[in-house]
Amino acid sequence: xxxxxxxxxxxxxxxxxxxxxxxxxxxxxxxxxxxxxxxxxxxxxxxxxxxxxxxxxxxxxxxxxxxxxxxxxxxxxxxxxxxxxxxxxxxxxxxxxxxxxxxxxxxxxxxxxxxxxxxxxxxxxxxxxxxxxxxxxxxxxxxxxxxxxxxxxxxxxxxxxxxxxxxxxxxxxxxxxxxxxxxxxxxxxxxxxxxxxxxxxxxxxxxxxxxxxxxxxxxxxxxxxxxxxxxxxxxxxxxxxxxxxxxxxxxxxxxxxxxxxxxxxxxxxxxxxxxxxxxxxxxxxxxxxxxxxxxxxxxxxxxx
Amino acid sequence: xxxxxxxxxxxxxxxxxxxxxxxxxxxxxxxxxxxxxxxxxxxxxxxxxxxxxxxxxxxxxxxxxxxxxxxxxxxxxxxxxxxxxxxxxxxxxxxxxxxxxxxxxxxxxxxxxxxxxxxxxxxxxxxxxxxxxxxxxxxxxxxxxxxxxxxxxxxxxxxxxxxxxxxxxxxxxxxxxxxxxxxxxxxxxxxxxxxxxxxxxxxxxxxxxxxxxxxxxxxxxxxxxxxxxxxxxxxxxxxxxxxxxxxxxxxxxxxxxxxxxxxxxxxxxxxxxxxxxxxxxxxxxxxxxxxxxxxxxxxxxxxxxxxxxxxxxxxxxxxxxxxxxxxxxxxxxxxxxxxxxxxxxxxxxxxxxxxxxxxxxxxxxxxxxxxxxxxxxxxxxxxxxxxxxxxxxxxxxxxxxxxxxxxxxxxxxxxxxxxxxxxxxxxxxxxxxxxxxxxxxxxxxxxxxxxxxxxxxxxxxxxxxxxxxxxxxxxxxxxxxxxxxxxxxxxxxxxxxxxxxxxxxxxxxxxxxxxxxxxxxxxxxxxxxxxxxxxxx
Ligand SMILES: [Cu+2]
Ligand SMILES: [Cu+2]
Numbered sequence: 006x007x008x009x010x011x012x013x014x015x016x017x018x019x020x021x022x023x024x025x026x027x028x029x030x031x032x033x034x035x036x037x038x039x040x041x042x043x044x045x046x047x048x049x050x051x052x053x054x055x056x057x058x059x060x061x062x063x064x065x066x067x068x069x070x071x072x073x074x075x076x077x078x079x080x081x082x083x084x085x086x087x088x089x090x091x092x093x094x095x096x097x098x099x100x101x102x103x104x105x106x107x108x109x110x111x112x113x114x115x116x117x118x119x120x121x122x123x124x125x126x127x128x129x130x131x132x133x134x135x136x137x138x139x140x141x142x143x144x145x146x147x148x149x150x151x152x153x154x155x156x157x158x159x160x161x162x163x164x165x166x167x168x169x170x171x172x173x174x175x176x177x178x179x180x181x182x183x184x185x186x187x188x189x190x191x192x193x194x195x196x197x198x199x200x201x202x203x204x205x206x207x208x209x210x211x212x213x214x215x216x217x218x219x220x221x222x223x224x225x226x227x228x229x230x231x232x233x234x235x236x237x238x239x240x241x242x243x244x245x246x247x248x249x250x251x252x253x254x255x256x257x258x259x260x261x262x263x264x265x266x267x268x269x270x271x272x273x274x275x276x277x278x279x280x281x282x283x284x285x286x287x288x289x290x291x292x293x294x295x296x297x298x299x300x301x302x303x304x305x306x307x308x309x
Numbered sequence: 310x311x312x313x314x315x316x317x318x319x320x321x322x323x324x325x326x327x328x329x330x331x332x333x334x335x336x337x338x339x340x341x342x343x344x345x346x347x348x349x350x351x352x353x354x355x356x357x358x359x360x361x362x363x364x365x366x367x368x369x370x371x372x373x374x375x376x377x378x379x380x381x382x383x384x385x386x387x388x389x390x391x392x393x394x395x396x397x398x399x400x401x402x403x404x405x406x407x408x409x410x411x412x413x414x415x416x417x418x419x420x421x422x423x424x425x426x427x428x429x430x431x432x433x434x435x436x437x438x439x440x441x442x443x444x445x446x447x448x449x450x451x452x453x454x455x456x457x458x459x460x461x462x463x464x465x466x467x468x469x470x471x472x473x474x475x476x477x478x479x480x481x482x483x484x485x486x487x488x489x490x491x492x493x494x495x496x497x498x499x500x501x502x503x504x505x506x507x508x509x510x511x512x513x514x515x516x517x518x519x520x521x522x523x524x525x526x527x528x529x530x531x532x533x534x535x536x537x538x539x540x541x542x543x544x545x546x547x548x549x550x551x552x553x554x555x556x557x558x559x560x561x562x563x564x565x566x567x568x569x570x571x572x573x574x575x576x577x578x579x580x581x582x583x584x585x586x587x588x589x590x591x592x593x594x595x596x597x598x599x600x601x602x603x604x605x606x607x608x609x610x611x612x613x614x615x616x617x618x619x620x621x622x623x624x625x626x627x628x629x630x631x632x633x634x635x636x637x638x639x640x641x642x643x644x645x646x647x648x649x650x651x652x653x654x655x656x657x658x659x660x661x662x663x664x665x666x667x668x669x670x671x672x673x674x675x676x677x678x679x680x681x682x683x684x685x686x687x688x689x690x691x692x693x694x695x696x697x698x699x700x701x702x703x704x705x706x707x708x709x710x711x712x713x714x715x716x717x718x719x720x721x722x723x724x725x726x727x728x729x730x731x732x733x734x735x736x737x738x739x740x741x742x743x744x745x746x747x748x749x750x751x752x753x754x755x756x757x758x759x760x761x762x763x764x765x766x767x768x769x770x771x772x773x774x775x776x777x778x779x780x781x782x783x784x785x786x787x788x789x790x791x792x793x794x795x796x797x798x799x800x801x802x803x804x805x806x807x808x809x810x811x812x813x814x815x816x817x818x819x820x821x822x823x824x825x826x827x828x829x830x831x832x833x834x835x836x837x838x839x840x841x842x843x844x845x846x
Contacts, residue, residue, distance in 0.1 A: 029748070033749070033752035033755075033772075034755050035755055036688055037756075037757070047687065050684055050685050051679070055679065058678055061675065062671060065643075065646065065671055066668060069649065069664075069667060072649045073649070073654065073656075073664065076649065076651055076652050077653070078586070078653040078655045079655070083653060084585065084586040084653040086587075087590070088588045088590055088591070089591060090647070093647065094591060094640070094643075097640065101635060101639045105632045108682065109628070112683065112684060112685075113625060113628075115684040116628075116684050120621045120624075160371065161371065161372055165371075169371040169764075169767060170370070174766070175766055175767050176370075176765065199457065200461065201455060201457070201458065201551060205691075205757075207688060210688065211616075211684075211687035211688065212688070213616055213618065214617045216551055216552060216617065217457060217551065218545020218550070218551065219545065219550075219552065219618070221618035222618070234766075236757075236762070237759070238690070240381070240450065240451045240458065242449075242450075242458060243378040245762060246377060246761075246762030
């Protein structure tokens with residue numbers, strides 16, 4: 006009698022928990038699939054792990070709520086006496102270990118792939134400043150700063166009177182976009198001038214910290230043309246929320262035309278940049294960012 | 310067990326000062342426990358008010374209320390106040406009240422130090438909160454105080470570091486006291502494997518505290534000398550390394566996560582058996598799982614820093630080690646459900662909060678497993694997904710367990726039953742609103758919203774609005790909690806000694822309210838009185 010009771014309740018609870026879970030998936034956003042082989046791997050890995058933990062969660066909640074519904078004092082349920090079951094305890098230690106191994110295998114291979122930054126066809130150095138980015142195209146000799154665009158910057162001031170909804174790509178537009186060719190293996194070298202920043206474009210599948218005095222590496226291979234937007238992800242001071250990233254992926258031919266149009270222009274100082282949002286930190290920094298940037302360029306080229 | 314064992318020995322203890330002096334000079338574990346709990350509730354409301362400033366600013370895109378600098382001060386202070394001011398002191402308060410009564414000891418082992426370790430805290434937090442009014446403002450670099458950003462602030466950094474040192478001293482003294490009490494003050498027959506799980510989890514937590522608080526002290530002292538005395542531990546230009554700070558900080562920070570959750574596991578392990586009218590399933594396994602989690606917590610710190618650019622081997626190590634923690638944590642959840650299974654359950658407020666904990670802590674634990682997967686963490690890291698994760702673990706985990714514990718033991722402390730109807734309203738109101746508050750943050754993070762930003766792109770608007778509405782609803786629910794506690798202190802239906810039909814353990818053998826001095830004569834302990842039984846012996 007009681008056994009059937011438990012089973013029927015369990016099935017009903019399972020149905021309810023599943024519907025709620027399905028609803029939570031239906032109303033929300035998921036991670037973007039992205040436009041690089043790595044981002045797609047990450048997306049699949051994310052979905053796999055999310056699927057596994059969802060099933061675990063559903064089973065745990067089903068057991069729990071079945072008990073809550075059936076094993077009540079108000080239904081005259083007498084408490085059992087058991088406090089131990091070696092078999093059950095071995096099962097629920099072993100099965101999670103097996104599940105973890107199943108997750109660890111693809112996670113390891115995707116990670117190994119990401120960490121292999123060799124074979125780059127071009128190199129871009131990314132430097133974080135409070136609060137803009139600098140991009141150096143090492144082979145093509147192009148270098149520029151990229152900061153929040155004027156419209157967003159005007160609208161974001163307290164009491165600006167401008168409705169952010171009226172601004173195109175509010176907070177996700179820059180004055181100078183990072184133009185990159187598709188179907189090209191691009192290596193990024195990330196560093197920072199002042200504090201730690203983190204360069205994140207979700208469609209590329211990763212973020213990587215830009216740390217003063219260190220160079221981090223990452224790579225991408227963009228398969229689809231388009232405009233991809235991101236933001237600084239590491240708290241870097243008052244305007245941390247206002248240093249977006251915009252990648253414009255174009256065909257390799259179009260990219261060559263863009264390079265030629267730049268005409269070997271040299272980057273200006275961040276302060277001279279029209280999009281510069283301010284560097285009113287207490288200490289201020291009077292070292293020349295250019296100097297350290299150049300040293301790094303040379304070091305990178307020597308490395309090959 | 311009878312009241313005879315708990316008779317007051319008034320002849321030693323009748324020189325009690327009254328009024329303010331009573332609280333200033335008290336060395337009684339119950340009074341100090343009350344001080345800790347009241348302090349923690351005040352800090353919880355202060356930290357909550359800061360959270361509401363954050364949620365109000367994030368209600369709509371554009372900056373409406375505060376400037377970005379102040380917003381960063383709010384996120385930083387909210388975390389410091391909640392972690393060091395609300396959650397940790399609440400657990401110490403519960404330890405003070407309950408550990409001596411649970412092990413049949415007359416008081417904490419080191420009562421004068423107990424007084425001192427509490428009274429440091431109001432000074433520490435006065436110093437911390439005073440930085441809000443300093444010209445350079447409160448710290449705004451996040452509670453992790455990562456250099457170089459934290460070194461850009463003004464002189465208030467020195468005050469913040471001093472307050473962290475004071476909190477650390479207080480925690481270490483509290484931990485020493487807990488260890489000394491548990492190892493020396495147990496009643497005859499209260500063997501280690503007869504101790505309630507709350508006592509076990511606190512014993513292990515106390516060792517974690519002693520191990521890692523000095524590490525935090527070292528890290529912030531190096532910040533202090535970097536900022537004010539010209540050293541360059543964390544400055545690359547002087548031969549230092551900003552990432553070194555992160556390693557040291559998280560060597561403290563990850564065990565700290567378990568300092569905030571292990572006592573919660575203990576509370577839940579007391580409450581579920583009581584309201585299931587069935588002994589805890591797998592007591593010994595629970596003890597070993599707790600110890601395993603504590604040990605592993607020293608080996609996973611760098612999972613907070615997968616994006617700093619570590620070698621592949623290190624990333625793999627920290628990923629695997631983090632995943633392994635899921636196993637003992639799973640054991641705990643399965644054991645709690647097995648305790649409920651075929652019990653005879655009733656659903657008073659403490660049990661409701663324990664069940665809420667069980668569901669929502671599981672959600673937080675499962676998202677934690679996702680965060681361990683390094684390539685996926687490259688997306689999740691520093692996004693709202695992380696914010697959702699740790700609030701599920703800390704608010705619906707640690708804070709819900711504390712509330713469960715307060716409702717569970719309140720009748721023992723005050724001698725009155727709290728208002729059960731209001732307690733249930735508080736539970737449902739909190740549970741619904743806290744999910745409205747934090748669940749949408751998973752979506753925001755996956756959609757690409759970074760954490761610690763005062764303003765956001767238009768596509769994040771809806772879920773931020775929902776989250777803010779949940780935030781305000783959850784915040785006001787806690788005023789109801791404060792009212793319920795206050796009302797219960799003032800009066801209510803008288804509580805029996807056992808209070809709950811299914812309650813077992815020494816603390817339920819003394820009258821309610823528990824007299825100022827309990828177990829001056831040690832009780833005799835055997836399996837018939839203990840809450841749990843080591844089923845292997
Ligand atoms: Cu930033
Ligand atoms: Cu951690």
